[in-house]
Amino acid sequence: MMQINSNPILAFLVTLIFISIPLSALAAKHNNATEKLSLNQDDIHGLWIEKRKKKLAVWIEDCGNALCGRIYWMKKPLDKKGQPKLDPHNPDTKLRNRPRCGMKILSGFVKNKENHWQEGKIYNPNNGSTYSSKIELSKSGILKVRGFIGLSLFGKTLKWERPEQKLQHCG
Structure with a gap:
């Protein structure tokens, strides 16, 4: 040897x-x-997760000439009966039995300047309401999604980040 x-x-x-x-x-x-x-x-495209509660992840993509986003992952995708969560508060009664997973909740976002998108809508399946919305991608990589009624001053900003781990699609 x-x-x-x-x-x-x-x-x-x-x-x-x-x-x-x-x-x-x-x-x-x-x-x-x-x-x-x-x-x-x-790039704003791809997967984003709610920064604080980490209960929801959204996949953002091009939809025609605008951006849209669909629910990709939910921490709790099933209701108390073990069935997929639905959209029971939707104002359109025909849509109330659709599953939340895959649901389009962001729509119509048009880029107006570097790292800023406006003219969008955000849908909240928890209450069936749709709000005007705008998005800003911060220099630190945080996506700020603001939903509002009328003026942007009267609204709420959600902060999303890229997920740190791979998420299983809920669909």
Whole structure:
């Protein structure tokens, strides 16, 4: 059996392998973090989760010439009877039996300047109300979704972030 110490080439190769493994892992970790950061800062499309309560995630995508968003994940997708949560408060009675998962809750957002979208609507399935809405993507990668009635002054801002872990689609 050959000893590593007696063969300088073998010793060099073993050393090279032991050095390259941690460096590869470090590079992969850096690439993942960089991809997440650039995705947060450069693009509104994709998956966003409610920052504070983490009960809901929305998938934002192009819908024609505007942006829309659909419910992708819910912390509690089932009601007390173990059935998928529905839309019982919808003003359109024909839509009250549709499942919340996959439901479009953001619609009509048009980019008006860098990292700002306006003229949108946000639907709240908890009460069946639709509000005017605007979105801003902050420099720190937080998506600020403001729903309001009439003037933006009279409303509420939700903060969303990119999920830190993979989420299972509720559909």
